[in-house]
Amino acid sequence: MPRRHRMLRRIVMETEPLLMLPGPVPVPERVRLAMARQAINHRSAEFGAVYADCVRCLKPTFGTENDIVIISGSGTAGMEAAVANFARGRKIACLSNGKFGERLFDISKRYGEPTQLASAWGTPLPLEDLAGSLEAGAEVVTLVHNETSAGILNPAAAVGRLCRKHDALFIMDGVTSIGGDVVEADRWGVDVAIVGSQKCLAAPAGLAAVSISERAMERIADERPYYLDLAAYRKNAKKDPMETPYTPAVPLFLALREAGLLIEEEGIESRVERHHRLARAARAAVDAWGLSLFPSTDEHHGYSNTVTAVRLPEGTTDADLRGHVKKLGVIIAGGQDHLKGTIFRVGHMGAVGAPELLATFGALQAALGRLGCRLDGDGVAAAAAHLA
Amino acid sequence: MPRRHRMLRRIVMETEPLLMLPGPVPVPERVRLAMARQAINHRSAEFGAVYADCVRCLKPTFGTENDIVIISGSGTAGMEAAVANFARGRKIACLSNGKFGERLFDISKRYGEPTQLASAWGTPLPLEDLAGSLEAGAEVVTLVHNETSAGILNPAAAVGRLCRKHDALFIMDGVTSIGGDVVEADRWGVDVAIVGSQKCLAAPAGLAAVSISERAMERIADERPYYLDLAAYRKNAKKDPMETPYTPAVPLFLALREAGLLIEEEGIESRVERHHRLARAARAAVDAWGLSLFPSTDEHHGYSNTVTAVRLPEGTTDADLRGHVKKLGVIIAGGQDHLKGTIFRVGHMGAVGAPELLATFGALQAALGRLGCRLDGDGVAAAAAHLA
Numbered sequence: 045m046p047r048r049h050r051m052l053r054r055i056v057m058e059t060e061p062l063l064m065l066p067g068p069v070p071v072p073e074r075v076r077l078a079m080a081r082q083a084i085n086h087r088s089a090e091f092g093a094v095y096a097d098c099v100r101c102l103k104p105t106f107g108t109e110n111d112i113v114i115i116s117g118s119g120t121a122g123m124e125a126a127v128a129n130f131a132r133g134r135k136i137a138c139l140s141n142g143k144f145g146e147r148l149f150d151i152s153k154r155y156g157e158p159t160q161l162a163s164a165w166g167t168p169l170p171l172e173d174l175a176g177s178l179e180a181g182a183e184v185v186t187l188v189h190n191e192t193s194a195g196i197l198n199p200a201a202a203v204g205r206l207c208r209k210h211d212a213l214f215i216m217d218g219v220t221s222i223g224g225d226v227v228e229a230d231r232w233g234v235d236v237a238i239v240g241s242q243k244c245l246a247a248p249a250g251l252a253a254v255s256i257s258e259r260a261m262e263r264i265a266d267e268r269p270y271y272l273d274l275a276a277y278r279k280n281a282k283k284d285p286m287e288t289p290y291t292p293a294v295p296l297f298l299a300l301r302e303a304g305l306l307i308e309e310e311g312i313e314s315r316v317e318r319h320h321r322l323a324r325a326a327r328a329a330v331d332a333w334g335l336s337l338f339p340s341t342d343e344h345h346g347y348s349n350t351v352t353a354v355r356l357p358e359g360t361t362d363a364d365l366r367g368h369v370k371k372l373g374v375i376i377a378g379g380q381d382h383l384k385g386t387i388f389r390v391g392h393m394g395a396v397g398a399p400e401l402l403a404t405f406g407a408l409q410a411a412l413g414r415l416g417c418r419l420d421g422d423g424v425a426a427a428a429a430h431l432a
Numbered sequence: 433m434p435r436r437h438r439m440l441r442r443i444v445m446e447t448e449p450l451l452m453l454p455g456p457v458p459v460p461e462r463v464r465l466a467m468a469r470q471a472i473n474h475r476s477a478e479f480g481a482v483y484a485d486c487v488r489c490l491k492p493t494f495g496t497e498n499d500i501v502i503i504s505g506s507g508t509a510g511m512e513a514a515v516a517n518f519a520r521g522r523k524i525a526c527l528s529n530g531k532f533g534e535r536l537f538d539i540s541k542r543y544g545e546p547t548q549l550a551s552a553w554g555t556p557l558p559l560e561d562l563a564g565s566l567e568a569g570a571e572v573v574t575l576v577h578n579e580t581s582a583g584i585l586n587p588a589a590a591v592g593r594l595c596r597k598h599d600a601l602f603i604m605d606g607v608t609s610i611g612g613d614v615v616e617a618d619r620w621g622v623d624v625a626i627v628g629s630q631k632c633l634a635a636p637a638g639l640a641a642v643s644i645s646e647r648a649m650e651r652i653a654d655e656r657p658y659y660l661d662l663a664a665y666r667k668n669a670k671k672d673p674m675e676t677p678y679t680p681a682v683p684l685f686l687a688l689r690e691a692g693l694l695i696e697e698e699g700i701e702s703r704v705e706r707h708h709r710l711a712r713a714a715r716a717a718v719d720a721w722g723l724s725l726f727p728s729t730d731e732h733h734g735y736s737n738t739v740t741a742v743r744l745p746e747g748t749t750d751a752d753l754r755g756h757v758k759k760l761g762v763i764i765a766g767g768q769d770h771l772k773g774t775i776f777r778v779g780h781m782g783a784v785g786a787p788e789l790l791a792t793f794g795a796l797q798a799a800l801g802r803l804g805c806r807l808d809g810d811g812v813a814a815a816a817a818h819l820a
Contacts, residue, residue: 060470068471068682079467079683082448083456083636085763116638117505118679121659128657151658242679248471250504250638250681269516269657270539271509291506291630293638293681294456295467375473 062374064404066192066220066351067243069394071299075247078302079295086292092285094301095292099281101304102253104312105245106218106237107228110255113277114300116293119219119240122252124151125272126215126236130184131156132265137182137212139169139203142191143380144217152186165383166194166339166353171202178210185212190221193380195353195389196339197225197346204233213260219243223307224319224350224393235260241296244319244350246394247303250296306395316349322392322401323349325430329405330354333412334420338387350393353379356386357417368411374404398431450762452792454580454608454739455631457782459687463635466690467683474680480673482689483680487669489692490641492700493633494606494625495616498643501665502688504681507607507628510640512539513660514603514624518572519544520653525570525600527557527591530579531768532605540574553771554582554727554741559590566598573600578609581768583741583777584727585613585734592621601648607631611695612707612738612781623648629684632707632738634782635691638684694783704737710780710789711737713818717793718742721800722808726775738781741767744774745805756799762792786819 063070084090099112106112115121127136127148136158138149142165152158159182161173174185185207189200200216207214215236218227222237224244229237235257242249256274264275276289307315327347330337338353339345356362362378362385369376377389390404405427412419451458472478487500494500503509515524515536524546526537530553540546547570549561562573573595577588588604595602603624606615610625612632617625623645630637644662652663664677695703715735718725726741727733744750750766750773757764765777778792793815800807 060472063471063473065473067679068473071471076468076470076683079636080464082464083451083459083630084448085451085453085456086637116681117509117659118681120678121505124658154655154658240679242471242682248467248681248683249474249679250684267542270512270542271505271660290508291455291628291637293504293506293636293684294630295464295636295683295687296638296681299683 061370062400062403064374064391064396064400065377066389066391066393067240068249069242069246069391070396071246071248072306072395075299075302075306078298079248081298084294086294087287089285091294091297092287094297095281095286095288097301098297098304101308105223105227105239105307106255108230108237108255110230110257111278111281112253112255113274113281114288114297115252115254115272115277116250116288116296117252118249119238119252120147121272122238122240122254123148123217125254125274126238127151127186128155128269128272129264129274130213130215130236130260132267134183135181136184136186137161137174137177138186139174139198141165141167141169141194141196141198142188143193144188144191144219148186148188148217156184166196168340168342168345169198171199171344174203174206178206178212183212184215186215186217188217189227190225190348190350192220192348192351192389193383194339195337195348195351196341197348199344200234201232202344208233213263220350220393224316226316229255241300244393245300245303245307247300248296250293251300318397319349319393321430322396323347323352325401325427326352326390326392326405328426328430329423332421332423332426333409351389351391353387353389356388357412360412360415360417361385362388364415365411368414369407372407372410374407376404401427401431449758450788450791452762452779452784452788453765454777454779454781455628456637457630457634457779458784458788459634459636460694460783463687463690463694466686467636469686472682474682475675477673479682479685480675482685483669483674483676485689486685486692489696493611493615493627493695494643496618496625496643498618498645499666499669500641500643501662501669502676502685503640503642503660503665504638504676504684505640506637507626507640508535509660510626510628510642511536511605513642513662514626515539515574516543516657516660517652517662518601518603518624518648520655522571523569524572524574525549525562525565526574527562527586529553529555529557529582529584529586530576531581532576532579532607536574536576536605544572554584556728556730556733557586559587559732562591562594566594566600571600572603574603574605576605577615578613578736578738580608580736580739580777581771582727583725583736583739584729585736587732588622589620590732596621601651608738608781612704614704617643629688632781633688633691633695635688636684638681639688706785707737707781709818710784711735711740713789713815714740714778714780714793716818717811717815720809720811720814721797739777739779741775741777744776745800748800748803748805749773750776752803753799756802757795760795760798762795764792789815789819
């Protein structure tokens with residue numbers, strides 16, 4: 045605890061604004077400095093060891109014993125790789141209750157025959173329709189585990205059970221849950237899971253890690269893209285030393301290794317508990333103010349533990365609120381697409397802790413006060429009660 | 433000149449091995465340190481300005497006034513983006529005299545109807561066949577300008593003239609020429625040119641920049657990949673502030689900006705002249721030793737100015753030679769694919785100068801001596817005569 049907390053405090057003391065977004069997130073100094081060293085050859089034992097360290101540290105965050113490969117590209121590149129390699133020409137059921145669920149449907153349209161099983165953003169997914177789709181022959185299911193656009197946590201375990209029952213492949217976007225919330229890819233029957241580097245892992249943007257089950261490999265498409273050919277990534281990752289098929293973004297691998305070592309030092313259980321604690325604190329603040337969380341939950345769905353989405357109080361504009369908060373050195377997110385101007389979102393993922401959360405909710409409370417919102421109570425105190 | 437030379441010397445004095453590969457190359461400290469700062473939001477005026485600086489500094493290296501977009505991915509991702517967006521479903525003539533020409537043919541097979549117009553690695557391209565292919569209806573031509581696998585410089589201007597005559601699109605892999613050799617994309621009629629960050633630009637690996645002509649945009653395919661959709665990159669690059677469609681590898685953009693500013697400070701003409709001088713020195717050393725350069729040139733083709741490929745002298749193994757050189761702190765490359773064990777290659781691209789070249793040829797001369805090669809003369813002195 046002392047070591048981690050020293051690291052967290054250093055972030056606050058920097059003069060850079062505090063990024064409390066659902067990614068990118070503040071990157072610990074030790075991770076950033078790993079990029080400053082001289083270039084190394086990516087066909088070498090040294091690079092192979094870096095890649096191997098990344099994979100070793102990532103496995104517990106995915107909850108998997110499957111192979112993990114790392115693509116030099118964003119989380120979206122990882123999602124496209126999953127769909128292009130494993131869903132090409134197939135019937136795909138795309139669950140969707142937010143922006144990233146819609147993006148997976150858009151990607152699926154370029155490669156297979158998708159059906160969108162959608163509910164309104166931030167509302168529970170139509171799981172009954174999924175059973176119907178699978179009975180009607182859907183061979184692949186896509187799910188966004190943690191939908192940051194709406195602040196909702198979707199029921200991956202329940203989706204996995206349905207997939208296994210009907211022998212469908214399960215592709216899960218874990219971009220904003222892996223490394224920050226409970227993910228048990230193997231226990232849930234996830235065949236392909238994807239994470240982006242700049243979210244809960246607290247590394248810089250630019251890498252996507254993809255876990256691949258044996259079951260998925262048996263069904264990989266014959267016709268695959270070139271740069272995103274996951275068979276080529278997997279084959280090269282099995283070499284000794286480990287390699288990537290094309291030149292990797294070496295500094296980002298060096299940074300991800302450090303971020304992975306930090307996760308290993310903290311322990312994934314402690315890390316998830318820290319994220320849960322931050323999320324409880326954020327929700328307590330919103331509740332104390334008398335404002336409303338955006339998503340609707342039910343027996344299957346929960347609030348996101350890595351981002352909190354809140355309805356803007358009446359009479360407050362998004363620009364005013366985020367502008368005031370920014371003057372206090374904190375960057376939060378607005379709504380996306382049709383939710384622009386309707387909600388605001390606070391990311392609390394990665395390396396942040398109590399100081400960052402208190403700074404953010406302190407700034408928000410001050411901004412809401414200045415904008416004339418009548419708040420029911422002291423959100424900062426309510427948050428602090430969960431963080432002590 | 434004093435400023436640049438200080439920078440170059442610093443590379444030599446580091447304890448890291450000296451990478452004299454055809455990429456990755458040593459990255460100046462100023463460029464590496466640019467990555468150490470705290471994460472910034474990629475949807476911001478600050479990131480937009482970084483992206484704009486990158487593009488401004490790159491335009492003279494491409495010799496273009498066309499739009500340039502930057503993909504978070506390797507040079508191969510850039511090549512695939514060019515083919516997938518502009519050659520999909522079309523007849524493609526793929527010129528090839530080395531590994532990267534073959535790779536472009538492989539990529540083309542996944543998207544269109546390619547014909548490979550090949551000559552043996554390192555021998556002049558069959559330009560007469562290209563005229564025939566264009567008359568027979570080829571709509572797109574692919575060329576590797578500088579083929580590092582064989583150390584040959586291919587005639588981009590001549591290929592461009594043929595493309596324009598037949599109204600074909602011209603896609604040029606400038607991965608290892610742009611920023612180090614003369615490239616005049618607009619004057620040569622190149623529609624799409626690609627460079628990788630870790631070669632002549634002397635930035636870290638992980639970005640590909642792609643220039644796109646209006647003529648190419650008019651013919652862009654309706655069906656495009658998702659992550660590599662160049663219409664999306666172009667549209668987002670025209671926003672104010674500039675953006676990328678998906679999360680960019682922010683630290684690599686910060687580094688590329690610094691690398692670009694170094695190019696601007698040196699001036700592209702001086703930079704190209706420096707590369708030419710290094711290449712002349714390298715060839716003079718090989719000649720003084722009495723060894724043979726690998727490629728065959730003719731009136732159209734020249735020796736690469738960014739990498740020198742040399743036939744291994746008889747009785748010397750690749751492993752021995754590169755092993756001895758490595759013991760002296762210098763990393764050079766062997767041959768690829770069927771040239772493994774037949775040639776060795778010295779990269780001299782990016783930020784390197786006289787000290788790095790002398791270190792490399794000094795190490796090579798010592799290694800060749802220890803391995804019992806009878807050399808005709810002093811290659812180091814011959815190189816030095818060109819570097820003074």
